[in-house]
Structure formats: C-alpha cells, structure tokens
Amino acid sequence: xxxxxxxxxxxxxxxxxxxxxxxxxxxxxxxxxxxxxxxxxxxxxxxxxxxxxxxxxxxxxxxxxxxxxxxxxxxxxxxxxxxxxxxxxxxxxxxxxxxxxxxxxxxxxxxxxxxxxxxxxxxxxxxxxxxxxxxxxxxxxxxxxxxxxxxxxxxxxxxxxxxxxxxxxxxxxxxxxxxxxxxxxxxxxxxxxxxxxxxxxxxxxxxxxxxxxxxxxxxxxxxxxxxxxxxxxxxxxxxxxxxxxxxxxxxxxxxxxxxxxxxxxxxxxxxxxxxxxxxxxxxxxxxxxxxxxxxxxxxxxxxxxxxxxxxxxxxxxxxxxxxxxxxxxxxxxxxxxxxxxxxxxxxxxxxxxxxxxxxxxxxxxxxxxxxxxxxxxxxxxxxxxxxxxxxxxxxxxxxx
Ligand SMILES: *Cc1c(COP(=O)(O)O)cnc(C)c1O
Numbered sequence: 001x002x003x004x005x006x007x008x009x010x011x012x013x014x015x016x017x018x019x020x021x022x023x024x025x026x027x028x029x030x031x032x033x034x035x036x037x038x039x040x041x042x043x044x045x046x047x048x049x050x051x052x053x054x055x056x057x058x059x060x061x062x063x064x065x066x067x068x069x070x071x072x073x074x075x076x077x078x079x080x081x082x083x084x085x086x087x088x089x090x091x092x093x094x095x096x097x098x099x100x101x102x103x104x105x106x107x108x109x110x111x112x113x114x115x116x117x118x119x120x121x122x123x124x125x126x127x128x129x130x131x132x133x134x135x136x137x138x139x140x141x142x143x144x145x146x147x148x149x150x151x152x153x154x155x156x157x158x159x160x161x162x163x164x165x166x167x168x169x170x171x172x173x174x175x176x177x178x179x180x181x182x183x184x185x186x187x188x189x190x191x192x193x194x195x196x197x198x199x200x201x202x203x204x205x206x207x208x209x210x211x212x213x214x215x216x217x218x219x220x221x222x223x224x225x226x227x228x229x230x231x232x233x234x235x236x237x238x239x240x241x242x243x244x245x246x247x248x249x250x251x252x253x254x255x256x257x258x259x260x261x262x263x264x265x266x267x268x269x270x271x272x273x274x275x276x277x278x279x280x281x282x283x284x285x286x287x288x289x290x291x292x293x294x295x296x297x298x299x300x301x302x303x304x305x306x307x308x309x310x311x312x313x314x315x316x317x318x319x320x321x322x323x324x325x326x327x328x329x330x331x332x333x334x335x336x337x338x339x340x341x342x343x344x345x346x347x348x349x350x351x352x353x354x355x356x357x358x359x360x361x362x363x364x365x366x367x368x369x370x371x372x373x374x375x376x377x378x379x380x381x382x383x384x385x386x387x388x389x390x391x392x393x394x395x396x397x398x399x400x
Pocket of ligand 1: 091222
C-alpha cells in the first residue's frame with residue numbers, strides 16, 4: 001500500500017496492537033497508578049541478563065513481581081520494621097509459602113493450638129502429606145511449647161492473640177526458647193497488627209499478615225504479606241510462592257494500599273470502641289462473660305499489657321448467660337444492623353458465632369475445652385460511634 005492510499009501505513013488495522021505510551025505533561029497524578037501489565041519489555045539481551053542477575057532493577061513478568069505489590073509491601077515493611085517483605089494472594093498463601101518454602105521432608109513444626117482454622121488444617125491434615133511432621137501446643141505456656149519440641153523441629157508458628165478466646169501468647173518466652181534451641185519463630189500478626197506488636201522488632205524471625213483484615217480494612221480484597229529477617233528465608237518463601245503462583249493481582253494491591261492509608265486512624269477508633277463495648281457488655285445482665293485483653297478480668301491482661309504497651313486490639317468476645325444456640329440466634333436476629341459474618345477487621349462492626357463458623361469442625365466437647373459454648377460470640381469492632389454500636393447490641397440482647 002502506498003503512503004497515499006487510505007492515509008498511509010499507520011492505517012493498517014494491525015497497527016492497533018502496537019502499544020503506545022500515555023501522554024505525558026508537566027503535572028503528575030497524585031494517586032498511585034494501577035499497573036496491570038503482565039509482561040515487561042527489556043531494551044536488550046544484556047539488560048535482561050542484568051535484571052535476572054539482580055544488577056539492574058526491572059520487572060519481567062507479573063507472577064514474579066509488579067509495582068503495585070512492591071509499593072504495598074514497602075508500606076507494610078515500614079509498619080513492621082521489616083525489609084524486603086512480599087505480598088501474596090491471601091493470608092493463607094503467606095502462611096503456606098512460609099512453611100512449604102522453608103521446611104521439607106523430615107522436618108517438624110510446632111503450631112499454636114488455637115491457630116486460624118485453615119492454619120490448623122495445614123497442621124492436622126496437609127503438611128503430613130509433604131513429609132512435614134506437626135504438633136500443636138498452647139502458646140500461652142512456654143513449657144508446653146518446649147515439651148512439643150523434637151530434635152527435628154525447625155519452626156514454631158504462633159498467633160499473638162488467639163481466636164476466638166483472645167488468649168495472649170507468651171511471645172518473649174517463645175522467642176527466648178527458639179533462640180536457645182535454634183528454631184525459627186514465625187508469627188501470624190493479623191489480630192495484633194504492627195500497631196500493637198512488631199514480631200521482627202521483638203526478635204521473631206518471620207511476620208505474616210492476612211492483609212484482608214485490618215490492614216486493608218474494607219472487606220473488599222483478599223491478600224497476604226510475609227517478611228523474614230533472614231534474606232535466605234525470604235528468598236525461599238519468595239521462590240516457592242512464585243513457583244506455585246500465589247501472586248497478588250495489581251488491582252487488589254492498589255485497593256489494599258488505599259485502605260492502608262487510614263489504618264492507624266481506624267485502629268485507634270476501633271480499639272477505643274472495643275474497650276467501651278467490652279465494659280458495657282460486662283455490665284449487661286444477659287451477658288455471662290466478656291473476654292477483652294484490656295480488661296483486668298482477662299486471664300492474660302498483664303501479659304497483654306506488657307507485650308502491646310496498652311494496645312489491646314479491636315476484638316471482643318462474649319458469652320450469653322443463656323448458652324443455647326436458640327438464645328444466640330435471637331441475638332443475631334435482634335441486631336440486624338450488625339453483619340453476622342465470619343470475618344474481622346472491617347470498618348464496620350461484625351458479629352461472628354464461633355460454634356457455627358470457625359470452630360464448627362470441632363465436637364461440642366472440643367469446643368467446650370476451649371471455652372466456646374453455643375452462646376459464645378466474637379465481635380470485630382469497627383469505627384462507628386460507640387453509642388450507635390451499643391444501641392445495636394442493646395437491641396440484640398433485648399431479643400434474647
Ligand atoms: C483471616 C486470617 C488468615 C487467612 O487470611 P486470608 O486472607 O483469609 O487467606 C490467617 N490468619 C489469621 C489470624 C486470620 O484471621
């Protein structure tokens with residue numbers, strides 16, 4: 001086709017697939033752009049060599065890393081006092097990549113006995129298939145953790161605050177024990193958040209988050225984060241996660257970044273609400289028992305105060321005086337403005353019933369041993385005005 005025909009060669013329909021740069025100007029966007037590109041073009045083979053060898057920074061393929069994930073990871077690194085952490089597609093991806101990236105055949109891991117449900121499933125069902133032996137023990141009792149150690153133990157995985165009874169692990173005892181015997185301590189810091197506790201700063205080796213919860217904070221994105229003190233551990237986790245494809249999507253990272261900007265404000269407000277709600281519930285005649293680490297009647301109040309320097313968190317649990325499921329159901333239905341859902345960390349307050357959700361896999365006796373009756377609720381406290389919240393609980397309890 002000559003230049004004269006149809007206005008020239010740029011009119012060839014195939015030209016459409018030639019990508020062009022966005023128009024530049026003297027101003028710049030204030031908000032982080034979303035970079036959806038899966039592939040990144042390098043200018044030469046020599047440059048590509050230097051990228052793969054780590055001599056030059058340049059993205060290659062989004063499963064291996066992309067700018068929106070990196071930006072989010074650097075912000076969480078800053079909160080955690082970490083370096084080089086990574087974002088994964090979910091909190092469970094972060095837990096799984098930590099264990100499967102570092103441990104192998106013949107190794108043994110000790111987990112907390114009240115870990116998040118899917119982490120417990122890894123302990124009880126999945127890891128054995130990969131030749132990794134597991135034990136669970138009570139992390140509030142360092143002697144119990146010590147008793148669970150074996151010569152081949154390589155990792156201890158704990159959560160600082162347990163679900164749903166909000167027991168507080170003896171972190172200082174566990175970290176000292178792990179140093180003594182040369183075992184890695186991995187901490188799922190989701191409930192505590194770096195505003196209450198910073199595992200790496202406290203001497204643990206690995207910190208893990210379900211970013212889905214408080215960090216992103218709006219229940220509209222599923223993501224995880226992990227950072228390790230030892231670059232060799234971080235490399236092992238990264239390589240495993242990239243190989244099995246636990247990669248986060250750029251859009252999700254962008255949403256989580258947006259949520260993260262208000263995280264300290266949300267945390268402060270929700271925590272103040274949690275303290276107020278716990279005290280109000282404790283004085284209510286239809287409530288049998290309240291669990292909040294900030295209250296002096298909590299079994300781990302002193303441990304929590306020392307560990308978190310007074311940041312007792314945003315979770316409150318309570319048990320109705322009537323511990324039947326029928327009474328609990330009247331509570332749920334009497335407070336329709338409180339979403340009844342099995343999650344936490346949302347801007348709004350959320351009511352969960354452990355016996356029918358997170359702990360439904362246990363027998364009634366197994367739940368009783370943990371102190372979870374059919375009248376037991378966990379509350380993820382949000383940022384509403386406290387009197388609004390108390391009105392909802394008042395209505396729910398009136399229906400019981
Ligand atoms: C929710 C949660 C997880 C899992 O996170 P996902 O993002 O849902 O995969 C792990 N640990 C704790 C403590 C959690 O609350």
